[in-house]
Amino acid sequence: SSTKPCSIGCCGVSGVCGLGPDFCGSGNCTSSCDAKSECDPGWGSEWSSAEKCPLNVCCSQYGFCGTTTEFCGNKTVDKPSCSGSSANGRSIGYYEGWSITRVCDAMTPEAIPVGAYTHLNYGFAYINPDTFAVAPMSESDLGLYSRFTGLKESNTGLQTWISIGGWSMNDADQPTAKTFSDLAASSSAQTAFFKSLLSFMTTYGFDGVDIDWEYPVASDRSGQPSDFENYPSFLKNLRAALGSTGHNYGLSITVPSSYWYMQNFDIVSIEKIVDWFNVMTYDLHGTWDSSDPYIGPYVYAHTNLTEIDQTMDLFWRNSISPSKINLGLGFYGRSFTLSDPSCTKAGCPFSSGGNPGQCSASSGTLMDSEIDAIIASGNATSTLDKDAAVNIVTWDTNQWVSYDDATTLKMKKDYANDLCLGGTMVWAVSTDNNNGTASSSLLQLNSLIKKSLFGGQTPQVSSLSQCVWGDCDADCPAGTTPATTGKGKSASNVAIYTGCPSKQERKYCCPTDDVPTCHWTGSAPLCVSHSCADDEVQVATDQSAGGHSCWFNHKSLCCSATSSDAAVGKCEWSGRAPLCASGSNHASCASDYPEYLTDSVDGQGGESVCYTDIGFKSLCCTDPIPYQNCSWYDILGHRAPCDPRTNVDYRTTRAHSFLAPFTCNTGCPAGQQIVAESYVDHDSQAPCWHNTASYFWYVPMPIFMI
Known part of the structure; x- marks a missing residue:
């Protein structure tokens, strides 16, 4: 009316709000007569703010912009179409x-x-x-x-x-x-x-x-x-x-x-x-x-x-x-508290945001990590909405969240x-x-070059002449075959857990035409006799592989000496835990392996460690040393000391940030292999409380083409 104006449009003589000349024209309008439509459905610029709608959406017969059938009628949009990736x-x-x-x-x-x-x-x-x-x-x-x-x-x-x-x-x-x-x-x-x-x-x-x-x-x-x-x-x-x-x-x-x-x-x-x-x-x-x-x-x-x-x-x-x-x-979901726990489909009423997650601490939002934990608890129901391409999870009577x-x-x-x-x-x-x-x-x-999920690219093999440890939870590169322990039905792939997320492992990948046979040596619990035979090379160490754990010492993974693992056989560790050398020195190298490369309290990893105030194990090699361009790393791909000065936190302690300064993350950059590990920094002797630092060598070309 003349005293109660329209919130949108002009007030016509009949008391109905609308736009265009029928409502806003002279003799047809009682109030708000200067209102204009969003777009022009054919009335002309006198009655419209713009000729077309923003983003070329449809203009309805009433002068409003939109994309649904109320605005567009039977008009459709030409979409691109592909059959590729x-x-x-x-x-x-x-x-x-x-x-x-x-x-x-x-x-x-x-x-x-x-x-x-x-x-x-x-x-x-x-x-x-x-x-x-x-x-x-x-x-x-x-x-x-x-x-x-x-x-x-x-x-x-x-x-x-x-x-x-x-x-x-x-x-x-x-x-x-x-x-x-x-x-x-x-x-x-x-x-x-x-x-x-x-x-x-x-x-x-x-x-x-x-x-x-x-x-x-x-x-x-x-x-x-x-x-x-x-x-x-x-x-x-x-x-x-x-x-x-x-x-x-x-x-x-x-x-x-x-x-x-x-x-x-x-x-x-x-x-x-x-x-x-x-x-x-x-x-x-x-x-x-x-x-x-x-x-x-x-x-x-x-x-x-x-x-x-x-x-x-x-x-x-x-x-x-x-x-x-x-x-x-x-990688998250929006969560709600349902008004009626029996009504759980899209369109049901909610009373508030969902309960805050333990880590996100925000009502109405849950991280994927929190949703995964809810589902893993076994108390949730998950339903796939195929049309929307999304999952709906309900739990605790009245909690609701969508996620992918x-x-x-x-x-x-x-x-x-x-x-x-x-x-x-x-x-x-x-x-x-x-x-x-x-x-x-x-x-x-993704159609990307195959990568390890947590970093480092698996090189594409051109002419592989040496065995390498593969990526976490991944098949061996093309042209290689995982080495095995045992024979026939009892055979299993050789693998280590070094540098991998929980429950993942790396396979020992060797040229398909030159795959060594391997076995773990050293009987628990004492594991005193863990040496490899003269025609074998030690490629890994562990305190619990292949069965029961060692109380002292460690087990050795021994593989037949072939041209594919020849480099490994040109080096050996000197010094036995826990008294590896006198004072704070590293163990001496023997005459048949005279070249000192590096030292570590862990050696190759997975074995009993040295008391750090009573020396280090030494990695001793023949001359010439078979490894090139070696460096210690405490982060996957980062050449940095593993000590409190780095202030680095890693995924293994994501829930324990107070450990961050002392936490190292074993792993190596693309094209490099682990030679040694240590939970103590060589400069400061500060410990890594979780995992170890790693010592890497570049695999000589043309082994890999990246």
Whole structure:
């Protein structure tokens, strides 16, 4: 009426609200007569704010924009179609810098299941709202950046990027709420930012930058109307600045999955500037739905392939190349407390967010590691929603969460390949469990060079002349066969657990035409006689392999001396635990093995150790020494001392961060083999309380082609 205006549209003479000349025209309107429609269904510019809808979505007969049949009728979107594996070659994982602060299920950079990814993005860095310099989200990030980018040392081809922004940077109560808007609107601010960013990337070794602005223009996210035009301009300037260095830095942005927020991105202009879009096709639903008048307090999965397809249509409507799109996958779930425990399907009412997880400590969200534990308890029911390509788990009477497992990840990966997408991205690698279960599922789906899940690439064999220890929980490389102990039905593969996650092992892989036969020697419990015969070589040691454990000494894995394990036979350990040498010296080398290579309290590993104040075992070899370019490593691929000064935490102690400074992670970079292990640093003699440091040698070429 004339005294009660319409919330949307013009008030017609009949008291009904609407848009266009029939409601807003002279003689037809009583109030709010200057209201205009979102788009023009044929009324003309006098009655419409714009001729077309944002992102080329459909304009209804009533002047509103949308994508459903109410707006589009029978119109369909032309989708790309492929029969290949386009999305398998690019796999991006986000790492939460704050994950190390969790009380349990913390993840350090060294614990990332890096083998499943081609790119890792560190989340997040911020922008100083006063100086526009790159700033850490937390002071603890400063100690993590180099460790994160250092993962490239042992993972050939891996790229590490910095992601700037994130959801909380634009929170209204933060000093950075409008920083992106201010930056995009000011050339002087951009000059300062670009200078700082390039220095930051050079200092820490980042290969690219991902801009995560959540979200431009949107008033509920501190956006400004000018952001729509300013964002592409800012990105264009950023691309130019990155290119001015002569370094091939990458540039990407994150984009939302909802039309409501994506309409404020000029994706057509931005496509020409960035390498790709990381599409956040997760968090489609959560507890925030309770205040949404169009959804309400009803449970729906945080990821849903039907809704994801509607998001992808927004790109196809604007002719965006599918090769520039990475489909977002979530390694977490949104959880709810059901109002009615008997109603557990999508669409049932919820009363609140789900109970906080022990490690994530946040109502309404559970990490994959926590969901896996709930399922493993045996008290949960899991149901596959095939249409949505997601699992629903219910437990404790009224708890409900959606999540992805190997089956649903494959369904989404197949969907991405069918649409010719360029890749996938994960939020977040740091919410996976200790064994990297979700990342392992991705690794099996990706068409990447075969990798060990926790780092290091399995070299592709060209002409293998020596035996090598393979990757954890993996088959031997092509052209090699695992050595075995025993014969016939009693035969089993030779394997060790060194440097592998719990319950995984490495096979002893030898050239198929020259496979030695092996056996463990040394009878428990004393294991006094553990020497190999003259025509054998010792390739590994262990205190419990092959049966009962040794009280003292150790067992030896003895293999027939062949050309494939000849190098191993050219060295032997001198010194016997626990009194390995006098004082703090290392044991002397015998005349038949005169060349000292290194020393260790553990020797080859898996054996009784020396008292560190009464000497070390020595690795003694013939002349010339068969191993090349040897170094001690305390992290997989990192040449660093294993002592309290390193302040390093690893996956073996993720729930015990207080052990971090004394924890080492056995493993070797690609193309190297373990020769020795030690739980004591040679310089400081500080102990590794979990695992050991490792001594590696480079396998001489042309053994491997990488």
